[in-house]
Amino acid sequence: MEFSSKLLERAVNEISQLPGIGKRTALRLALHLLRQPKEQAAFLTEALISMRNDIKSCRECHNISDHDICEICSDSRRNRSIICVVEDIRDVMAIENTGQFRGLYHVLGGKISPVDGIGPSQLNVTTLVEKVRGGNVQELIFALSPTMEGDTTNFYIYRQIKDFEIVTSTIARGIAVGDELEYADEVTLGRSILQRVPFENSLKNN
């Protein structure tokens, strides 16, 4: 690409550093910003700057927060004895949207993945084990993605906390509500049969 402006070229290069955004898309976005009033473009850059500089990680659960302790951890109505372990804050948002969980979270910040060079030391595992050691936790729910990396991470954490007197569980893996059985993959369908639940339970949960 030949640019008639170094300023434009620099902006396009920076935008195309973002994941999933190529040079053409970056150019389209840059030209869009140029057509906007200066104030509009300033709203975007100010929002990005203050987000990057002022956002905090919750001291308790590592969720993203505007305060030292996030709104969930500081909510006295929530059950502090159940902790749901998730990969990242998008999972917290997804579970919060269901309205089905009233405990606390623990955000690992990823999952163990040797291919990507991510080991346990890069994840928030130590603080989780300390929480369990503290004695106030009764149940740990593993809510990681049902992939090999997720299973590995679950197991790594499980080995460290299995000697404490707590219940550990994983979110149910099975056929999505509303999905046709015939389109489900074999592994999921097989597991949903092996880990079948009493029919009465399925009625209660709806």
Add this chain to the structure above:
Amino acid sequence: MEFSSKLLERAVNEISQLPGIGKRTALRLALHLLRQPKEQAAFLTEALISMRNDIKSCRECHNISDHDICEICSDSRRNRSIICVVEDIRDVMAIENTGQFRGLYHVLGGKISPVDGIGPSQLNVTTLVEKVRGGNVQELIFALSPTMEGDTTNFYIYRQIKDFEIVTSTIARGIAVGDELEYADEVTLGRSILQRVPFENSLKNN
């Protein structure tokens, strides 16, 4: 979407104002920026700010430039008697990439489109007519997208300059009707400039 941080929510809202970027993608981009070092995020915002505030429109051809006169218009080796009329600066970049054109450009800033509320007065038509009236222009190449709006714009300009003694041409229709100019491959686009046809011929062929 429930956000645990107002700063994050604001950033996601601003990012999702960009064309073609929904809330989920905006969240993914925001979280990516949060994982980057602060300097890296600052590179992006600084590039956007200086682009938006300092970029200029070339006084001669309305191309985007870092100076009052763009590099193309101030290049003494270029043929100043041929002007290629294009919709926007992406088209200038696309034609420059072919290496087939050594004249100057005139960026209209869009095309006549009643549906989008864009009339001739919002385009850089007056300065183009003045250039032709100046007497130094021998040929005008219409290189707008071969769409109805492009043809309308060509014809609007043609009516204003047809009494001057200049050659008018359009780029050859090697480009599929309805396709956007910027997505054409270099060979086709380059050839379409070399094989431009008199404007009157293009009217006959429709």
